[in-house]
Amino acid sequence: MDRELDAAGSGIFEPGETIGMPIGKVGVWWFLASEIMVFGGLIGTFILFRIAHGGWADEAAHVNWRLGATNTFVLLTSSCTMIMALSAARTGRRERTAHFLLATVLLGLTFLGIKGIEYTREISEGFTPASGMFWSFYFLLTGLHGIHVIAGIIINATLYVAAIRGTLWSGHHEERLEFAGLYWHFVDVVWIFLFPLLYLS
Amino acid sequence: MTTADNHDREYIMIWVWLVALLVTGTLIFMLPISKTAAIALIFGIAAVKAILVLRDYMHLKSERMLVYAIAAVPLVLAIGFALVLIPDIIFRR
Numbered sequence: 001m002d003r004e005l006d007a008a009g010s011g012i013f014e015p016g017e018t019i020g021m022p023i024g025k026v027g028v029w030w031f032l033a034s035e036i037m038v039f040g041g042l043i044g045t046f047i048l049f050r051i052a053h054g055g056w057a058d059e060a061a062h063v064n065w066r067l068g069a070t071n072t073f074v075l076l077t078s079s080c081t082m083i084m085a086l087s088a089a090r091t092g093r094r095e096r097t098a099h100f101l102l103a104t105v106l107l108g109l110t111f112l113g114i115k116g117i118e119y120t121r122e123i124s125e126g127f128t129p130a131s132g133m134f135w136s137f138y139f140l141l142t143g144l145h146g147i148h149v150i151a152g153i154i155i156n157a158t159l160y161v162a163a164i165r166g167t168l169w170s171g172h173h174e175e176r177l178e179f180a181g182l183y184w185h186f187v188d189v190v191w192i193f194l195f196p197l198l199y200l201s
Numbered sequence: 202m203t204t205a206d207n208h209d210r211e212y213i214m215i216w217v218w219l220v221a222l223l224v225t226g227t228l229i230f231m232l233p234i235s236k237t238a239a240i241a242l243i244f245g246i247a248a249v250k251a252i253l254v255l256r257d258y259m260h261l262k263s264e265r266m267l268v269y270a271i272a273a274v275p276l277v278l279a280i281g282f283a284l285v286l287i288p289d290i291i292f293r294r
Binding site: 065181 | 208227255265268280
């Protein structure tokens with residue numbers, strides 16, 4: 001295929017064309033890679049300290065595994081609604097896309113609400129980040145994850161508003177949804193490991 | 202049934218599996234097995250759930266090797282950093 005040359009004699013490529021995927025997707029995965037380093041380092045350190053300090057069974061007995069399991073169910077369901085939104089967008093079903101985006105946002109808010117209830121109960125019982133190493137790790141890990149959930153909710157809410165206003169459907173709308181979905185599913189994957197780590201073991 | 206409907210059915214089936222694995226993992230510690238076996242099972246189930254989300258919701262099964270490389274390198278590094286801390290944290294006297 002004859003390619004148009006620029007002034008420097010180089011072939012003019014579309015962004016991402018040389019690597020065979022949208023450049024935005026590469027960017028999102030690079031960002032997720034940095035998040036893997038953050039959470040991976042924290043989780044690995046928590047596991048090592050837990051082994052070194054006898055398992056922290058007494059401290060861990062005070063976390064509410066039922067609320068943790070409920071939150072895991074909420075987040076898994078939100079992952080499903082997020083992928084359903086992308087599937088609807090790819091097939092031009094605009095109203096369905098908006099509905100599933102709204103469901104994802106509401107489920108994210110539900111997750112934060114349940115987390116808030118947990119924090120309130122734990123703090124009222126005297127367990128704070130200064131209560132010992134287990135609780136320090138617990139509030140750090142779940143708090144950092146919660147901040148990521150908030151960011152994801154803001155992103156998804158922005159996409160929902162764009163969907164109902166009709167501005168989502170211009171340009172690369174599928175890519176925007178896909179990138180937001182990648183981030184949201186990653187947040188879910190982190191919680192999939194945090195739940196057994198903090199609540200079940 | 203359209204292709205879109207097939208995809209939607211697949212995503213819902215994955216969700217059903219994820220919820221089933223969640224319930225199973227939550228009930229594991231009620232089984233009459235050793236604590237070590239229970240923890241191994243719980244994290245094994247968590248790994249399966251993560252793989253389902255990565256493979257089917259994040260579409261890793263159809264992505265290029267570049268994505269695998271971008272995701273795998275920090276994972277290996279994070280595990281390596283944790284491993285090199287073992288002598289200092291676990292075996293320190």
